[in-house]
Amino acid sequence: MNTKLSEMSFLDHLTELRKRLLYLIISWVLTSVLCFVFVKQMIDFLLYPALNLNPPLNLQILKVQGMFIIQVLVAFFGGFALSIPVMVYQIWAFLKPGLYKNEKTWVGLLIVITFFCFLTGAFIAYFIMLPVALNFFMSISEPYAVSPIIAVDHYIRFIITMMMSVGIIFELPVLSFILSKMQVLSSDFMRKSRKYALIIIFVIAAILTPPDPFTQALMALPLILVYEISIILVKITE
Numbered sequence: 615m616n617t618k619l620s621e622m623s624f625l626d627h628l629t630e631l632r633k634r635l636l637y638l639i640i641s642w643v644l645t646s647v648l649c650f651v652f653v654k655q656m657i658d659f660l661l662y663p664a665l666n667l668n669p670p671l672n673l674q675i676l677k678v679q680g681m682f683i684i685q686v687l688v689a690f691f692g693g694f695a696l697s698i699p700v701m702v703y704q705i706w707a708f709l710k711p712g713l714y715k716n717e718k719t720w721v722g723l724l725i726v727i728t729f730f731c732f733l734t735g736a737f738i739a740y741f742i743m744l745p746v747a748l749n750f751f752m753s754i755s756e757p758y759a760v761s762p763i764i765a766v767d768h769y770i771r772f773i774i775t776m777m778m779s780v781g782i783i784f785e786l787p788v789l790s791f792i793l794s795k796m797q798v799l800s801s802d803f804m805r806k807s808r809k810y811a812l813i814i815i816f817v818i819a820a821i822l823t824p825p826d827p828f829t830q831a832l833m834a835l836p837l838i839l840v841y842e843i844s845i846i847l848v849k850i851t852e
Contacts, residue, residue, distance in 0.1 A: 634704040641700040646693025653685045656692055660773050663744050664764070667752060673766040684770050691774050695781070698732055699725045728788050735784030735836070736777040743780065743832050744773055750828055776833075783818075783837055790844035794851045801849040804841075811841055 649656060664671040675681055706721045755762050793799035804811070819833035 630708055634708045638697070638701055638704050641697045642693050644693075645696035646689045649692035649696065650685065650689035653689050653692075656688050657684065657770070660688065660770055661766075663740070663748060663773070664769060667748055671748070671752070671769070672761065672763045673769055674763055675767075676765045677767070680765075680767050684767050687767075687770065687774065691778060694778075695732065695736070699729050702728045724788070724792075728785060731784040731788055732781040735781040738784075738836060739777045739780035740773070743836075744776060747776075747829055747832060776829075779833065780836055783833075784840055786837075786840045787844045787847050790848050791851055794848040799848060801845050801852060804845045804848060808841075812838065815841065 661673070664673060677683070702725045703721065706724065752762060790799060790804075794801075815837040816830065816834050819830045819837060
């Protein structure tokens with residue numbers, strides 16, 4: 615870090631932070647509005663795994679305002695996903711005065727990699743984890759004389775939570791890279807802390823997922839994989 619950042623007063627920092635947060639909120643609102651325009655296509659995409667089961671899930675709306683709430687929810691989180699590049703840029707712009715010239719050249723690559731990592735995690739949750747989870751939970755009811763009827767808003771929240779959580783988890787390599795470049799994190803430390811990391815991983819999985827052991831274990835697996843990838847990336851960075 616250079617001395618320019620230290621020369622800024624606390625009020626300057628606060629003003630700059632407020633400006634960056636304002637830009638971020640505006641971008642989030644605009645991308646959410648854009649997603650609301652295409653919300654039907656997005657909801658159809660989210661419903662596809664449930665309707666593609668054998669037999670298909672019986673999804674129902676149990677509230678008068680249920681479908682509107684779902685549309686707002688999908689647009690809101692879709693807007694968050696699309697605004698990730700803006701979010702990364704605003705963080706970089708806030709830190710820019712304190713970076714060296716060679717560090718400032720990272721921003722373009724960092725924005726692309728961050729967005730790519732999030733999309734990778736979200737699509738792994740959608741195409742791999744979600745079908746496994748749905749088939750498992752629906753198979754439990756087969757021996758019983760019951761017909762699963764799922765509230766569509768509960769289903770949408772379940773799939774969004776899973777996609778967003780895994781997407782955010784896949785940002786760990788980016789965070790590890792940044793911390794290693796700042797000489798805060800080392801591959802040796804990550805290797806020696808692996809057993810503690812596993813405990814933290816299962817705690818995080820329990821927080822991010824519904825309260826059932828199967829989904830928590832399903833969430834913990836990509837967390838472990840991403841942690842190991844982060845160790846390799848930090849080692850390469852070193």
